[in-house]
Amino acid sequence: MMNVAIIGAAGRMGTRLIHAVCETKGLTLSTAVERDGHPQLGMDAGLIAGAGELGVPLTSDLDAAVAAADVLIDFTFPEVTLNNLAVCARHGKMLVSGSTGFTPEQKHQVEEFAKTIPVVLAPNMSIGVNACFKLLKEAARILGDDFDVEVVELHHNRKKDSPSGTAVRMGEVVAEVLGRDYNQVANYHREGMCGERTHAEIGMQTVRGGDIVGEHTVYFIGMGERIEISHRAMSRDMFARGAARACVWLQGQPPGLYDMQDVLGLS
Ligand SMILES: NC(=O)C1=CN([C@@H]2O[C@H](COP(=O)(O)OP(=O)(O)OC[C@H]3O[C@@H](n4cnc5c(N)ncnc54)[C@H](OP(=O)(O)O)[C@@H]3O)[C@@H](O)[C@H]2O)C=CC1
Numbered sequence: 001m002m003n004v005a006i007i008g009a010a011g012r013m014g015t016r017l018i019h020a021v022c023e024t025k026g027l028t029l030s031t032a033v034e035r036d037g038h039p040q041l042g043m044d045a046g047l048i049a050g051a052g053e054l055g056v057p058l059t060s061d062l063d064a065a066v067a068a069a070d071v072l073i074d075f076t077f078p079e080v081t082l083n084n085l086a087v088c089a090r091h092g093k094m095l096v097s098g099s100t101g102f103t104p105e106q107k108h109q110v111e112e113f114a115k116t117i118p119v120v121l122a123p124n125m126s127i128g129v130n131a132c133f134k135l136l137k138e139a140a141r142i143l144g145d146d147f148d149v150e151v152v153e154l155h156h157n158r159k160k161d162s163p164s165g166t167a168v169r170m171g172e173v174v175a176e177v178l179g180r181d182y183n184q185v186a187n188y189h190r191e192g193m194c195g196e197r198t199h200a201e202i203g204m205q206t207v208r209g210g211d212i213v214g215e216h217t218v219y220f221i222g223m224g225e226r227i228e229i230s231h232r233a234m235s236r237d238m239f240a241r242g243a244a245r246a247c248v249w250l251q252g253q254p255p256g257l258y259d260m261q262d263v264l265g266l267s
């Protein structure tokens with residue numbers, strides 16, 4: 001049995017992760033962590049998540065949580081994830097993170113930690129989105145440079161990063177196949193007399209509102225026709241199940257930085 005600590009356990013993903021860990025054979029919830037001063041500290045994590053009483057009180061003692069766990073699941077924010085990685089590295093524990101919004105420098109720091117412990121970091125843990133990454137590669141390969149590429153993502157009004165980590169990865173996947181540097185060709189902003197679209201650019205558009213879980217569409221737009229590859233998340237449960245699956249997969253893996261493509265055998 002693997003002991004799992006969930007960080008950000010009272011959050012939108014944290015509560016769904018509690019259900020997923022409890023439902024996954026081979027995993028047991030050892031600790032549920034929130035930040036210092038969180039109003040629900042001390043309350044039972046199972047009751048917070050609507051999963052029934054689990055006898056696991058919400059705590060802010062990260063060090064004790066890591067010491068008691070085999071693996072951490074972290075769906076928080078880059079700064080919090082980097083701190084969690086530092087504590088995991090000190091204790092020699094594994095980490096699964098779905099956090100998004102990392103800067104290039106922060107990604108580099110993640111890579112450094114992953115030289116000493118096994119880490120899964122993926123902007124999207126659903127099987128559907130990971131299948132879409134493969135479909136996008138194939139579409140870009142077939143369509144080549146003749147089609148303009150635009151990525152549009154929609155999320156709830158509480159999301160802090162933009163564009164979503166998934167949208168960025170979709171842009172990166174297509175850019176790589178087309179032999180372009182995503183950081184050079186991503187266009188996040190069109191306003192006023194901004195000029196005609198360049199041939200190489202990949203437009204990155206963001207919509208925020210209400211309770212949209214997460215929707216992504218990549219448009220390949222040609223002369224007289226267009227292809228749209230879309231994914232719509234209808235709940236957060238498949239992200240959470242993906243993270244639980246990643247924990248099981250990590251068992252016995254050597255230190256390294258892994259992705260959901262590795263977990264699902266798609267890499
Ligand atoms: N990879 C994937 O498949 C998916 C990734 N995500 C990503 O997961 C992340 C979280 O999203 P979401 O659940 O919607 O966000 P939430 O804000 O609902 O959850 C984050 C939780 O982390 C808590 N937190 C903040 N600081 C700390 C800390 N220092 N220690 C412990 N807990 C802390 C927050 O508490 P408080 O609110 O009090 O600050 C909150 O409860 C985002 O980066 C999002 O993009 C989301 C869905 C799927």
Ligand SMILES: O=C(O)C1=N[C@H](C(=O)O)C[C@H](O)C1
Pocket residue numbers: 100123124155159160163164165166167213214215233
């Ligand atoms: O913040 C969210 O909610 C989500 N974030 C992830 C991302 O940024 O790609 C994945 C999912 O779409 C939900």
